[in-house]
Amino acid sequence: MTEGVLAKWHKKVGDKVKSGDVLAEVETDKATMDMESYWDGTLLFIGVEEGASVPVDALMAVIGKEGEDYKAALAAESGAESEKPKAESTEAPKADDKKEETAPAQGGGLSEEELAEKGVTVIRMPLLSDTMTEGVIAEWHKKVGDKVKDDDVLADVETDKATMEVMGYATGTLLHIGVEKGAAAKVNGIIAIVGPEGTDVSGILAGGSAPAAKAESKEEAPKEEKQQTTADATSAPVAEGSSDSRVKASPLAKKIAKDKGIDLSQVSGSAEGGRIIKKDIENFKPAAQAQSEKPKAESSEQPKAAAAAPVIPTFVGEVKFTEAPVSQMRKVIAKRLAESLFTAPHFYLTISIDMDNAMAARTAINAVAPVKVSFNDIVIKAVAVALKKHPAVNSSWGGDKIRFNEHTNIGVAMAVEDGLLVPVVRFADGKSLSHISAEVKDFGGKAKAKKLQPADWEGSTFTVSNLGMFGIDEFTSIINSPDGAILSVGAIQQVPVVKNGAVVPGNVMKLTLGCDHRVVDGATGAQFLQTLKGLLEEPIRLLA
Numbered sequence: 358m359t360e361g362v363l364a365k366w367h368k369k370v371g372d373k374v375k376s377g378d379v380l381a382e383v384e385t386d387k388a389t390m391d392m393e394s395y396w397d398g399t400l401l402f403i404g405v406e407e408g409a410s411v412p413v414d415a416l417m418a419v420i421g422k423e424g425e426d427y428k429a430a431l432a433a434e435s436g437a438e439s440e441k442p443k444a445e446s447t448e449a450p451k452a453d454d455k456k457e458e459t460a461p462a463q464g465g466g467l468s469e470e471e472l473a474e475k476g477v478t479v480i481r482m483p484l485l486s487d488t489m490t491e492g493v494i495a496e497w498h499k500k501v502g503d504k505v506k507d508d509d510v511l512a513d514v515e516t517d518k519a520t521m522e523v524m525g526y527a528t529g530t531l532l533h534i535g536v537e538k539g540a541a542a543k544v545n546g547i548i549a550i551v552g553p554e555g556t557d558v559s560g561i562l563a564g565g566s567a568p569a570a571k572a573e574s575k576e577e578a579p580k581e582e583k584q585q586t587t588a589d590a591t592s593a594p595v596a597e598g599s600s601d602s603r604v605k606a607s608p609l610a611k612k613i614a615k616d617k618g619i620d621l622s623q624v625s626g627s628a629e630g631g632r633i634i635k636k637d638i639e640n641f642k643p644a645a646q647a648q649s650e651k652p653k654a655e656s657s658e659q660p661k662a663a664a665a666a667p668v669i670p671t672f673v674g675e676v677k678f679t680e681a682p683v684s685q686m687r688k689v690i691a692k693r694l695a696e697s698l699f700t701a702p703h704f705y706l707t708i709s710i711d712m713d714n715a716m717a718a719r720t721a722i723n724a725v726a727p728v729k730v731s732f733n734d735i736v737i738k739a740v741a742v743a744l745k746k747h748p749a750v751n752s753s754w755g756g757d758k759i760r761f762n763e764h765t766n767i768g769v770a771m772a773v774e775d776g777l778l779v780p781v782v783r784f785a786d787g788k789s790l791s792h793i794s795a796e797v798k799d800f801g802g803k804a805k806a807k808k809l810q811p812a813d814w815e816g817s818t819f820t821v822s823n824l825g826m827f828g829i830d831e832f833t834s835i836i837n838s839p840d841g842a843i844l845s846v847g848a849i850q851q852v853p854v855v856k857n858g859a860v861v862p863g864n865v866m867k868l869t870l871g872c873d874h875r876v877v878d879g880a881t882g883a884q885f886l887q888t889l890k891g892l893l894e895e896p897i898r899l900l901a
Contacts, residue, residue, distance in 0.1 A: 358385050358386055358413060358689070359412065359413055359689075360410050360411060360412045360413060360685070361383040361384060361385050361410070361411055361413070361685065362383070362384040362408065362409070362410050362411070362685055363381060363382075363383060363384075363405045363406065363407055363408065363409055363410075363411060363417070364381070364382040364383060364384045364389055364407065364408075365381060365382045365407055366380070366381045366403065366407060367379050367380060367381060367382070368380050368381075368400050369400065369403070370400055370401065370402065370403055371399065371400065372399070372400050373398075373399055374394050374396070374397065374398055374399065374400050374420055375394070375397050376394060376395055376396060376397055377393055377394070378393065378394045379391045379392070379393055379394075380392050380393065380394050380400075380418065381417070381418075383411075384685055384807075385685060386685045386686045386688065386689035386690075387686065387689075387778055387807075387809060387811075387814060388807045388808060388809045388810070389807045390810075392417075394420065396420050398420045398421050398422060398423075399420065399421065399422065399423040399425075400418060400419075400420055401419045401420065401421050401425065401427045402418060402419035402427055402431065403417075403418050404416050404417055404418060404419075404431075405417050405418075410685075416431070416434050419431070467557070467560045468560050468561070469560075469561050471560070472552065472556065472558065472560065472561065475552065475553065475556065476529065476552055476553050477529075477532070477550060477551070477552030477553070477556055477558065478525065478526075478527035478529070478550070478551045478552060479547055479550055479561060480511065480523075480525050480527070480547070480548055480549040480550065480551060481544075481545045481546060481547055481548065482514070482536075482542045482543065482544050482545060482546045482548050483514075483523060483544070484544050484545075485514065485516045485519075485521050486516050486517060486519075488517055489516045489517055489544060490543065490544060491541045491542060491543045491544060491546075492514040492515060492516050492541065492542060492544070493514065493515040493539065493540070493541045493542075494512055494513075494514060494515075494536050494537065494538050494539065494540060494541075494542070494548065495512075495513040495514065495515045495520055495538070495539075496512060496513040496538060497511070497512050497534065497538055498510050498511060498512060498513070499511050499512075499531050500531065500534070501531055501532065501533065501534055502530065502531065503530070503531045504529075504530060504531075505525055505527065505528065505529060505530065505531050505551050506528050507524075507525065507526050507527055507528050508524060508526075508628075508632070509524065509525060510522045510523070510524055510605075511523055511524060511525045511531075511549060512548070512549075521608065522608050523548075525549065525551050527551040527552075528551075529551045529552045529553055529554070530551065530552065530553065530554040531549060531550075531551055532550045532551065532552050532554075532556060532558050533549060533550040533558055533562070534548070534549050535547045535548050535549060535550070535562075536548045547561070547562075604621040604622055604633065605626060605630060605631060605632040605633060606621055606624075606626070606632065606633035606634075607628075607632065607633065607634050607635065609634075609635050610633045610634050610635050610637065610638050613635060613638045613639070613671070614633075614638050616669055617638070617666055617668060617669065618666035619638060619641055619666075621633060623641075624637055624638065624641050625637065639671075684775045684776070686773075686775040686776040687775060687776050690776045690777060693837075693838065694835045696838065697835050697836050697837070697838045698835050700838075701754070701836055701838065701873040701874075701875065702873065702874040702875060703833075703835070703836065703871055703872070703873065703874070704871075704872055704874050704879065704882075705833050705869055705870065705871050705872070706869065706870045706872070706879070706882045706883055706886055707831060707867055707868070707869045707870075708867070708868055708870075708886045708887075708889075708890055709865050709866070709867050710865065710866045710867070710868060710889075710890055710893050710894060711854065711863060711864070711865060711894050712732075712849050712864045712865065712866045712893065712894075713863065713864050714894055714895060714896060715732065715735060715893050715894070715896050716849070716864060718735075718896040718897065719731075719732065719735065719896075722790060726790070726791045726794075727791055728791045728794045728795045728798070729794065730790045730791065730794045731794065731797075732825070732849070732866075733769075733797070733821070733823045733826075733846065734790055734793045734794040734797060735790065735893070735896060735899070736821060736823070736844075736846055736868075736893070737767050737769065737782060737785055737793055737797070737821055738785060738786075738788075738790055738793055738899050739889055739892040739893050739896075739899060740765075740767060740785075740819060740821060740844060740889060741765040741767055741785035741786035742786050742892055742898075742899060743885055743888045743889045743892060744765045744786070744818070744819055744885075745765060745786050746888055747881065747884060747885040747888060748761045748762070748763065749761065749876070749877060749878075749881045750819070750841065750842050750870075750872075750877055750881060750882065750885045751765060751818050751819055751841070752818075752841040752876045752877070753818070753838075753839040753840060753841050753873075753876065754839065754841065754873060754875045754876050755839075759875075759876050762818040764783075764784055764818065765784065765785050765786045765818060765819065766781045766782070766783045766784065766785070766816050766817050766818045766819075767781065767782045767785045767817065767818075767819055767820070767821055768780070768781050768782075768814075768817030768819065768820035768821070768837055768840070769781070769782060769797055769800065769820075769821055770820060770821065770822040770823070770834075770837075771800065771801055771804045773804050773805055773807075774805070778804045778809060778814060779814055779817060779820060779837055780800035780803075780804065780809060780813045780814050781813065781814060781815065781816055781817045782796050782797065782800075783816070790899070800813065817837065817840055818840060819840055819841075819842060819843070819844070820834075820836075820837040820840050820842075820843040820844070821843075821844050821846060822834045822843060822844070822845050822846065823845075823846040824845070824846070824847065824848075825846050825847045825848035825849065825866065826848070827848075828848050829847055829848060830847050830848055830850060830867060831845070831847040831867040831869055832845050832847065832869065833845055833869055833871055834869075834871050835871070836871055836872075836873055840873075841872065841873045841875075841876040841877050842870060842871060842872045842873065842877055842882070842885075843870075843871045844868060844869070844870055844871075845868070845869040845870075845871065846866070846868060847866055847867040847868070847869070848866070849864050849865070849866045850864070850865050850866070851863070851864055852864075852865050866893075868886065868889065868890075870882050870885065870886055
């Protein structure tokens, strides 16, 4: 536990409190527990509201004599925190001083906020995929000085997944290009600026938001001339060419055309400037075009027209999701399992168990036992007995030493509403199957009611996780630190098996042992599984 949630206060400010009184209920990562008072007096102060999280050792309340001045104690407790506003207040003027110092360095240019009021739009590298950190300018479709409309494509950007179009969504003149063709820009870095013609944007460039801007500002005029001559030289062939990569079309129209196998050069655009949009692609009829060309084509070409690409209808779905705050239990589960998986080198061994004899033994035991015994109870008992013969598996890593446990405390993984709990059956090798079954059932009820106490889940030396009851054939588990191993129990499956040279129906269960390679070697884990297999296939040995 690193923090708790104040679930409920049982006292209010001004109430008399005696030693042993329950002050509040605190929700930890495993259970909701009562917080008792160890003092007599009056509740003078409550510092945490119901539902709020509180770090361990944080101040929650103050108890003292009625009318006693407790503010000095609060001030002493929060002294470190009270220094933070002072530090911030002293640093604030420094930040202002920096602004005043850098303002003259901008050469009289206006800031981005001030230019925005004048109609200037700063175009930054957009986040075009969930893994994108930077994009490469594959092609500029505009040059400095060109007029730009809000639906014009400014550039093609190559991401880690695809080459995509970037629109400016601004109307005006392209005042500045911050990244050359072929160069990369970080996500949110300045790639262009659009605004009224003649606007001075030096204030933005001097701020250092676009690293490529400084290099470009020194040779801006020559680069603009080169871009202009290059654009003039290539603009005519691009417009006349049949390649759809330079045809004016929206990204959605290009995608639909590609999916349908339509050549964009054959589609007439209905938007401004002849730009092709979605409805132009949807209304384009390849069959009608083939029919209009039929008199020109020879009869041998008719089969080609008949084999038109299939029309794939568009489907519009709705993205929906809900979010919930992470519970204390889920926080700790995430932290502990991540530490275990990324710290302990895991390896896994799987073995198949013939459960025919175990099934017969369970039926006979439940006929006389005071408590119904489950297959999981039999596995727990067998594991405990096997661990006594293989102490290397019943161990844990201690950094500069390895602990070999001589006792067998078996943690039993249990699913609850918010996550997972692992109460411990202590000294399981010395307990009967009925005793183990009664303990596990009691733990299950407490876990669901969040009534487990710290003594119930501490001190395991090995863990058993069973998903066989959910029909899972086999799986792997993350080791429950500081244990050195964990056993994953699958379902009993009816499968054909070979016995005495004949194929007969059998009942097989798969067990997977997850080992921390720092303390358990492959051969050691395999020998443990062989012992466990013998015990489960001849369960009468568990009663010896």
